[in-house]
Amino acid sequence: MEFEAVIGLEIHCELKTKTKNFCSCKNEFGFNMNTNVCPVCLGLPGALPVPNKTAFEYCIKAGLSFGCDINDIAIFERKNYFYPDLPKAYQISQLEKPICLNGCVEFEEEGLEKSIRLNRIHLEEDAGKSIHDNLTNSSLIDLNRSSVPLIEIVTEPDIRSSSEAVKVLETIKETLKYIDVSDCKMQEGSLRCDVNVSIREKGTDKLNTRTEMKNLSSFKAVQRAIDFEIQRQIEMFKNGEKLTQETLRWDDEKGVNYSLRSKEESNDYKYFPDPDLLPIKIERDYVSKIKNNLPRLPKTRRKQYIEEFNLPEYDAKVLTNDKQISDFFEETLKQFNNPKQVSNLIMSDILRLIKQNELNLEEKLPFSIDNFVKLLKMLDSKEITRTSCTTILENIFITNEDAIKCAERLNLKVNDNEDEILQIVLEVIKNNPNAVQDYKNGNERTLTFFMGQVMKASRGRAKPDTVTKLIKENLK
Ligand code: ADP
Numbered sequence: 001m002e003f004e005a006v007i008g009l010e011i012h013c014e015l016k017t018k019t020k021n022f023c024s025c026k027n028e029f030g031f032n033m034n035t036n037v038c039p040v041c042l043g044l045p046g047a048l049p050v051p052n053k054t055a056f057e058y059c060i061k062a063g064l065s066f067g068c069d070i071n072d073i074a075i076f077e078r079k080n081y082f083y084p085d086l087p088k089a090y091q092i093s094q095l096e097k098p099i100c101l102n103g104c105v106e107f108e109e110e111g112l113e114k115s116i117r118l119n120r121i122h123l124e125e126d127a128g129k130s131i132h133d134n135l136t137n138s139s140l141i142d143l144n145r146s147s148v149p150l151i152e153i154v155t156e157p158d159i160r161s162s163s164e165a166v167k168v169l170e171t172i173k174e175t176l177k178y179i180d181v182s183d184c185k186m187q188e189g190s191l192r193c194d195v196n197v198s199i200r201e202k203g204t205d206k207l208n209t210r211t212e213m214k215n216l217s218s219f220k221a222v223q224r225a226i227d228f229e230i231q232r233q234i235e236m237f238k239n240g241e242k243l244t245q246e247t248l249r250w251d252d253e254k255g256v257n258y259s260l261r262s263k264e265e266s267n268d269y270k271y272f273p274d275p276d277l278l279p280i281k282i283e284r285d286y287v288s289k290i291k292n293n294l295p296r297l298p299k300t301r302r303k304q305y306i307e308e309f310n311l312p313e314y315d316a317k318v319l320t321n322d323k324q325i326s327d328f329f330e331e332t333l334k335q336f337n338n339p340k341q342v343s344n345l346i347m348s349d350i351l352r353l354i355k356q357n358e359l360n361l362e363e364k365l366p367f368s369i370d371n372f373v374k375l376l377k378m379l380d381s382k383e384i385t386r387t388s389c390t391t392i393l394e395n396i397f398i399t400n401e402d403a404i405k406c407a408e409r410l411n412l413k414v415n416d417n418e419d420e421i422l423q424i425v426l427e428v429i430k431n432n433p434n435a436v437q438d439y440k441n442g443n444e445r446t447l448t449f450f451m452g453q454v455m456k457a458s459r460g461r462a463k464p465d466t467v468t469k470l471i472k473e474n475l476k
């Protein structure tokens, strides 16, 4: 019997609003414990929540980016459960009337276009954090995270492999970063994922008993946890054991999972509309306005780069990986319309310099587009060689020194003085009698060797056309 995996994801993502979801405490990571708190997010009795309009807008933005329907009315509900990091003993969430319904995540895998349906995207609040302190053998509670805005993206069980699950996550992360609603840092917990896994006989469409694994904190962990769970369920089936619906914890170090608790149903949470928060009517004009201001998504950009700019697929992918780079590329084209040349410099030099200097792409690049255009123009008119271009870039990337001035300062403007170049050519020919003989014996490739030697001796400045011409003339 051949099995297939059935996988659904629940993805939680912290929104980067200035303040929390229902109070005006700062929404920032890494503050001293329990300092970003107030009566509302501490869950003190009688404190009243006020919805955050920006969080609402971000949730709609996310929904529109995945083609969701935006509900006319959204309702906040209380999801009741006890946990030490949840002082109110309920989480404000949404059940019957979430902000976004339906939609899908589209991506490409091994040349195939795939689409995974979404069930919903809703807005809720994060809980606090329990910290286990081995020194005092006690647990501490930090409520800075309490009430930070979260969206939960729930997929239908359309995913069939761990690699597909990772693709879905990558696409979601890329999209949320592009529309600038979350920084999606898995290591800081601003993007978290629960996976639901079941197996069935291939070719059937039954939904069998599933397990859920909580809070996987890297793509790698998601992949390994799913693969492990699929194997575990297949083994159980083969041994005639019955799978129970439960919540599991993945231990990424040991590479195994273990049972956390039996699975709760939504009616265990006794959801009911929060009496402190009125239903919210979402005007169509408001939604249209958000829609009209959405940035172009990576998928659209990639298509344009390939079809309109004639770039290879590889370039299109690399350039759209990060929104700032993609914007940088497009802005540069407005002043220097040679897509392949711009792409080459970004891919070979600029991305390398960003990495070498450990620049954070969340922040604006120090190197300006105007300056980049000056450099591109010098290269295009052959005032500088390709090698010098890299040298100049390395010198001005952080300081943003004027490209032309830098070329002059470093004496990198191409030398087209035939007399000077001739001196070098003659010198090189004199010093390499064996290569000269080779050339005379008909080995054309020695030309490249001479070319290299002359360029080196001129410190990359000799004009290549002139060098070739002079070498050929003098080898005769
Ligand atoms: P809950 O809120 O109790 O976790 P949901 O019905 O909202 O339950 O489903 C949660 C996730 O589980 C969704 O991503 C859904 O696609 C997935 N899912 C539902 N049934 C199955 C199944 N039989 N196998 C795998 N995943 C499933």
Ligand code: MG
Pocket (backbone or CB within 6 Å): 010, 194, 212
């Ligand atoms: Mg769940």
Ligand code: ZN
Pocket (backbone or CB within 6 Å): 020, 023, 024, 025, 036, 037, 038, 039, 040, 041, 042, 147
């Ligand atoms: Zn607060």
